[in-house]
Amino acid sequence: MNIKLPLLLEVVLNIVSLCAFIVEDQLYQLFENCLPLAENAFQIVDLALNLCFLGSFFLRMALAENVRSFLLSCYTIADYCTIPPAIFGVILGRSFIGPQFMRSIFLLKIPEIGGSGEISRGILITKSLSKVLTAWFVMAGLIHLNEGLGDPTSLEKPHDLTFGTWLYFAVITLTTVGYGDVSCKTTLGRCFLTISIFFTLVLYATYIPELVMMIGKLPPDFMPYTPILAGRHIVFCGSLDTQKIRSFVTRWIDREVDLVFLGDCTPCKDDEDPFPSFLGLRPVRGLVQDGRQLVAIHEACACIFLPNPKGVDQEGEDFRNICLALHASHSTTSPVHLELLQCKSKIHMLDLYFTETL
Structure with a gap:
């Protein structure tokens, strides 16, 4: 790392x-x-x-x-x-x-500490957890600030509750338990709570299920892939979206190959075979940096990196895939295909390539 x-x-x-x-x-x-x-x-x-x-x-x-x-x-x-x-x-x-x-x-920067070139199950959990914790602390802090200062029209301070108490209040409110032992007493605090609760509920509804799924449920059939013959499998990395992979393989790929998916997720869900015309589908959990041991990337006929077009940071998405693709190119003489979301990312790719070459 x-x-x-x-x-x-x-x-x-x-x-x-x-x-x-x-x-x-x-x-x-x-x-x-x-x-x-x-x-x-x-x-x-x-x-x-x-x-x-x-x-x-x-x-x-x-x-x-x-x-x-x-x-x-x-x-x-x-x-x-x-x-x-x-x-x-x-x-x-x-x-x-x-x-x-x-x-x-x-706290949102914690997942970036390990570098932008690694994608692991732990990194994905850390990203979701950092967003949940940040939203929790900021929501509790803003209520704490409004309630501690009091209303501008009143000189009285409604209460002296600590930040820890408002952390407790935020959890009780967002989980809709609502014991009623702690409540906002200022007009500003109530207005902020009314507005912010809609956004925080959406945030928690998005990331809490992801955390539970990633921590509690291991993906099925994630085993290292061992090819029978060299040059008879293709490794997919990056964003493993079923529709994107299907449109790619139906046009450009020979049917007599195994499709190997390297990452933390798989397009094969609920025992469904989304690519019935191919020899086999092999989801493998792990890092691209370990591709030589996990999926025999040095014996693959090609390695393909697909981006996530729905991502907010498209430049960062391209940069991560460029780093991973360059690392994979050191492990194989087979073609490494990389799809970029932005044209200007080609400049970053050339800069990184010449930097590693020098």
């Missing part, structure tokens, strides 16, 4: 900042305090971490291809919410921790 150390450090620092926020909120139950900096260890830690985040902010901005997209990204919004309060808090002699929960957004 090619671990990205700068990204790993960034994620770890954000997790430390999030944990410091939870502990400080649990101990003091205050959004704002006026302790001197020398007597407030949490404020010192928060300032040091946010200075690191400020350096990361400028570095990411310098490396960004599209500055406008960078300035509007969720990670940059998290920086807007946390860095200025930490710096101005020292200047004003106050500590305000209200929006520090926004650091949880960087």
